[in-house]
Amino acid sequence: MKLSVGIFFGGFFAAVGVLLFLVAFGTDYWLLATEIGRCSKAPEDAGGEKATFHHEGFFWRCWFSGNVGDNNASMWNFWYTNQSPSKNCTHAYLSPFPLIRDEHNSTSYDSAIIYRGFWTVLMLLGVLTIVMASFFIICAAPFASHILYKAGGGFFIIAGVLFSLVVMMYVIWVQVMADLENYTNMKKMDCPDFAVYVRYGWSFMLAPIGVFFALLAGLLFLLVGRAIYLHSE
Numbered sequence: 001m002k003l004s005v006g007i008f009f010g011g012f013f014a015a016v017g018v019l020l021f022l023v024a025f026g027t028d029y030w031l032l033a034t035e036i037g038r039c040s041k042a043p044e045d046a047g048g049e050k051a052t053f054h055h056e057g058f059f060w061r062c063w064f065s066g067n068v069g070d071n072n073a074s075m076w077n078f079w080y081t082n083q084s085p086s087k088n089c090t091h092a093y094l095s096p097f098p099l100i101r102d103e104h105n106s107t108s109y110d111s112a113i114i115y116r117g118f119w120t121v122l123m124l125l126g127v128l129t130i131v132m133a134s135f136f137i138i139c140a141a142p143f144a145s146h147i148l149y150k151a152g153g154g155f156f157i158i159a160g161v162l163f164s165l166v167v168m169m170y171v172i173w174v175q176v177m178a179d180l181e182n183y184t185n186m187k188k189m190d191c192p193d194f195a196v197y198v199r200y201g202w203s204f205m206l207a208p209i210g211v212f213f214a215l216l217a218g219l220l221f222l223l224v225g226r227a228i229y230l231h232s233e
């Protein structure tokens with residue numbers, strides 16, 4: 001009875017963790033940024049101030065224009081129904097926000113891209129590991145194999161650790177490697193009233209929740225594997 005409960009909750013936590021990981025991996029809302037600044041000096045542009053909204057994830061970085069609102073840093077500006085019907089997108093791993101290749105020294109840009117490359121590799125390893133963990137658990141269920149349960153649990157824990165590193169590296173990326181302060185200063189040379197608001201998006205927030213469920217599922221499956229092994233002796 002206790003073994004069945006452990007398998008049930010392990011499977012439930014594993015399913016939630018896998019779902020959260022895949023949604024975080026596949027959606028483009030790890031970073032949300034709003035640029036505000038009236039750079040045009042034409043008199044006809046003196047009226048309506050526009051904002052540029054950026055959002056990026058593993059695959060894509062997209063941006064679209066909108067009106068300046070009361071709360072420019074709000075997440076709801078990026079909700080699907082609030083986005084412009086037409087927006088531009090490019091590969092995020094080639095041009096992450098902010099794009100400063102032509103406006104900044106090449107050494108800084110190359111270092112940021114190399115760092116981003118390591119982040120990309122860890123993300124792919126995390127997704128591959130959790131898919132393999134799910135495969136081991138699915139194969140373990142019909143045969144009650146303690147080896148497969150332990151292997152699946154171990155892979156879930158490894159996936160949780162990898163995604164923990166992914167989250168930490170992304171925080172370092174935003175706070176240090178992206179060099180947002182210099183980007184803002186460069187923009188202010190042409191637009192004195194330029195401002196940029198940056199915050200983490202819901203894709204980023206799903207990742208640590210997925211880490212928690214993956215680690216919990218991994219521990220439960222390790223315990224299940226040990227219990228099956230002890231009962232088989």
